[in-house]
Amino acid sequence: MPNLSHLIKEKAIELGIQKIGITEPESGNKHKEALNTWLYKKYHASMEWIVKRKHERGDIFQYFPEVQSIISLGVNYYSGYTQNDLKSDYKLSNYAWGDDYHDSIKSKGFHLLHYIKEFSPDVKGIVCVDTSPIMEKPIAQKAGLGWQGKHTNLITQDYGSWLFLGAILLDIPLDYDKPFEDDLCGSCTACIDACPTQALEPNILDARKCISYLSIEHRGKFPQQQNNLHDWIYGCDICQEVCPWNKKYSVVTSAQSFQPREGILHATNQDWNEMNEDGFRTLFKKSPVKRTKFVGLKRNINQNNINE
Ligand code: B12
Ligand code: SF4
Ligand code: SF4
Secondary structure, eight states: OOOHHHHHHHHHHHTTOOEEEEEOOOSSOHHHHHHHHHHHTTTTTTOHHHHHTHHHHHOHHHHOTTOOEEEEEEEEOOOSOOGGGSSSSSEEOGGGSSSOHHHHHHHHHHHHHHHHHHHOTTOOEEEESSSSSSOHHHHHHHTTSOEEOTTSSEEBTTTBTOEEEEEEEESSOOOOOOOOOOOTTTTOOHHHHHOTTOOEETTEEOGGGOHHIIIIIOOSSOOGGGOOOTTEEEOOOHHHHTOHHHHHHOOOOSOGGGSOOHHHHHOOHHHHHHOOHHHHHHHTTTSGGGGGHHHHHHHHHHHHHHHO
């Protein structure tokens, strides 16, 4: 009979998870230090929720003391469309064109946990997708999925970086995979050069300057020196669009739920400008765009109009 780690990987593929790796948790590592430095430099902008739970985010044992294994998951969301396929001049990040990934990946994670319980009924597990206080990118690197590019996102050799990440924390030991040791960015600096707001230093992002932060997480008016969203009304994909790994290795996902909604593809500038709260609610039902709320999206559209 194959061992549990092997069965988990087979089941994950069956569930539509393209990348999976298992790693042993460790505390007091270099990522904790990097997180603290990042926070000290105020690169987190107004994301106080990161500061509040920094001890857990920097040390997984503070979050789940019994953890013995971390299963890292990667799900491909590349739809095959580009920003040029949107009718309007406004741009909306491709991760938000379809259904909310938090729901679909959580559901896959819970299926997998349920499956593990068939073999190990007393196992304690936590399914994490984005919102748990853990560092999903360094975990994925340690579990062998790929490396953190200079734009800081996790890149894989077979899908590029258009992947959502998640993790399952378990209180049982499993077979651990080798970390991904190579940095396959080489001498490339395309992401750093293309970022219109100079938000990137190699491998480090200053969220205060990042359009993704400003358009999604920032609340209220924009600071004077950071009010150019460069046509983006939700998120920003520039540093990933220019990455040679995405240009060469993106694979169109088979998940229908990540395909762009018709209402997003076909909306004109006028449609965006005239959108009311009901229209927002209908178009973005079960979409990640809900995070910014109607007022946030309107603010972003208006700001782009001012800067035109
Ligand atoms: C906070 C957050 C943001 C913030 C800050 C982003 C950031 N880079 O930290 C904002 C709002 C800006 C953001 C934007 C986006 N995000 Co976000 N975000 C997160 C979140 C919740 C936490 C990330 C975190 O811990 N940041 C803290 C910093 C310190 O961590 P770090 O980036 O890993 O930093 C490392 C490096 O700086 C490194 N380092 C420091 N010095 C050096 C030097 C060298 C030489 C090296 C090699 C490394 C190194 O050390 C740090 C630790 O390893 C994660 C989910 C999660 N729970 O992990 C999603 C997550 C990272 N986001 C995600 C996505 C999709 C995005 C966007 C692409 C969305 C969009 N299109 O608009 C953008 C990408 C912007 C970008 N270039 O990073 C995905 C990334 C998937 C992937 N393939 O990597 C995640 C994993 C969510 C998910 N579950 O899928 N995000
Ligand atoms: S998401 Fe956009 S603004 Fe943020 S670092 Fe990447 S290119 Fe720059
Ligand atoms: S654009 Fe170049 S430097 Fe940036 S992440 Fe991709 S390969 Fe690395």
